Amino acid sequence: MDYIDTKHVAAELKRRLQNAFPGVKFNVRKGTGTGSAWISVYWTDGPSTADVEEHTRPMQGSQFNGMEDRYESTDNTVTVTVKGRKVTGKPLVEGINTHRDVSDDALKAAAALWFEAHDGTEPPTSGMLDACVIDGHVIQENWAPQQMWQIANDVVLPQRWAAAKEQAAAQAARPEHAQEEGAEGLTLKHTDEDGTTVTGTRLGDGAADVLKRHDFKWHRKNQYWYAPGTRHKEADTGFMAAVAADLRAADLAVTTAQPEATPTA
Incomplete structure (x- = not known):
């Protein structure tokens, strides 16, 4: 042996x-x-x-x-x-x-969920917190940092990992020629119907970390990243430029579809 x-x-x-x-x-x-x-x-x-x-x-x-x-x-x-x-x-x-x-970004997302579950009350950073329910998960009574960690561990991270796996599965299921077309890079655009979105990402390409820093979320049904609160609003070109710059800083190719200019009188 x-x-x-x-x-x-x-x-x-x-x-x-x-x-x-x-x-x-x-x-x-x-x-x-x-x-x-x-x-x-x-x-x-x-x-x-x-x-x-x-x-x-x-x-x-x-x-x-x-x-x-x-x-x-x-x-x-x-x-x-x-x-x-x-x-x-x-x-x-x-x-x-x-x-x-658990990353700081996940803990930040956990604090946001706690905020929503407590009617807009900011989560304390110290002291003992009562037990609560977050997205159907019972969060035990604990000190504030430990409770934020449990929310991140039990709610935030499983949701993010499930979304990442769905994204990878959807990418793998695409026809080969479609994957080749999408290999050229990402597309950052703004439409009235969808708001500001990013398409063409792949699991492990580094885009997710950048987009999460700008508060983008993954749309499971439509299979793209979107910026909440940007639908039916004018495009924030400064915001889009900052997102594009950070994506390019992560060595990702980005094409920005500029929104149509508003006609003037």
């Missing part, structure tokens, strides 16, 4: 996670010292811990049995590439820790 060194397992795990969750940046670290047979996985927002652990469990060679205070073999085997050669063996990994961080 061949044994696969922890560092090679960590490299293979990172490759698998990036393939399974495109657009999410994973930091996969091999332990040092007494924890050298352990691996830690870090990421921000994106998939849930349970989703990620579906991919980490098969990479463990042993697991701790608390009842008998000892490690037991999992009988898992993994295939990795070492110096260009495929090697299959038992992973020398006793455990894999997973750590999902």
Whole structure:
């Protein structure tokens, strides 16, 4: 039986996670010292811990049995590439820790949901908050930062990840020629009916992070990003220019469809 060194397992795990969750940046670290047979996985927002652990469990060679205070073999085997050669063996990994961080943007969205659920009352930044219900989820009584974290973790991030997966599925379902046409870049435009929208984004291209900073939201039905409150209003060309500039700063090609000028007398 061949044994696969922890560092090679960590490299293979990172490759698998990036393939399974495109657009999410994973930091996969091999332990040092007494924890050298352990691996830690870090990421921000994106998939849930349970989703990620579906991919980490098969990479463990042993697991701790608390009842008998000892490690037991999992009988898992993994295939990795070492110096260009495929090697299959038992992973020398006793455990894999997973750590999902919540971004400031997600916490900001959580505070906005709390605001809506409390009739426009600004959420406090300290003190104990009563239990409440946000989008059908019971948020436990807790200190303010912890309650914002629960809202982000239980409501905001699952909704965003579901939208990202829907967007990826819709992109994959498009005819090949249509994908090629859309590969040229994004289109930022304003119409009276739809307001200010951005089309042509792809999962993992970096556009989502930029658009969320400008308070854009993903329209699941129409499959585009839109700026709330801009329908049936005149285009804010300054706002559109700022969005386009930030998208281009993220190395994204953007075509701006300028709104028609209002006729003058």
